[in-house]
Amino acid sequence: MALHPDARALNLPAVAPQGLSLSGQTEVGELGRLLEELEASAAAPIAWQAHLQWRQAAGASAQLWLHLQAQARLPLGCQRCLAPVLEAIEIDRWFRFVESEEVALAEDDDCEEDLLVMQPQFDLLNLLEDELLLDLPLVPMHKRCPDSVPELDQPEVAKPNPFAVLAGLKNKAP
Numbered sequence: 001m002a003l004h005p006d007a008r009a010l011n012l013p014a015v016a017p018q019g020l021s022l023s024g025q026t027e028v029g030e031l032g033r034l035l036e037e038l039e040a041s042a043a044a045p046i047a048w049q050a051h052l053q054w055r056q057a058a059g060a061s062a063q064l065w066l067h068l069q070a071q072a073r074l075p076l077g078c079q080r081c082l083a084p085v086l087e088a089i090e091i092d093r094w095f096r097f098v099e100s101e102e103v104a105l106a107e108d109d110d111c112e113e114d115l116l117v118m119q120p121q122f123d124l125l126n127l128l129e130d131e132l133l134l135d136l137p138l139v140p141m142h143k144r145c146p147d148s149v150p151e152l153d154q155p156e157v158a159k160p161n162p163f164a165v166l167a168g169l170k171n172k173a174p
């Protein structure tokens with residue numbers, strides 16, 4: 001991604017006192033683990049915004065916080081008709097960087113934000129990918145599956161479509 005060549009290797013300790021804002025459009029093809037979960041590689045790019053800021057903590061040195069937001073529409077396989085269904089995913093999360101894995105484990109239960117370990121080559125897009133994977137719906141499904149799906153493709157144990165049942169009742173009405 002040409003606009004932000006360092007989004008995969010951010011030097012966190014070197015973030016300026018006034019903070020750092022990044023944003024970008026990342027192709028799904030750049031996120032290999034996510035791509036494996038999708039029905040089509042022709043997904044629209046994922047828009048994301050990240051803001052890093054230092055906050056002075058009482059009696060301690062400044063802490064680095066990250067606010068990560070992303071908006072995506074990802075094609076997943078509908079669990080009913082198997083055709084792709086676009087699922088809208090919104091990420092809006094706060095993270096705080098701590099000096100070590102030990103501190104992260106020790107403090108994790110006591111705070112609302114997620115803790116990450118401070119590092120000189122932080123991969124922001126990898127974190128974005130983690131968050132998108134966590135937010136994928138377990139059972140993606142159309143609100144109404146497309147009509148064009150042949151009956152033969154439906155699993156035999158499939159429950160009747162409630163809309164079809166309703167339509168049937170209507171037809172039986174005098």
Ligand SMILES: [Zn+2]
Nearest residue numbers: 078081142145
């Ligand atoms: Zn469907």
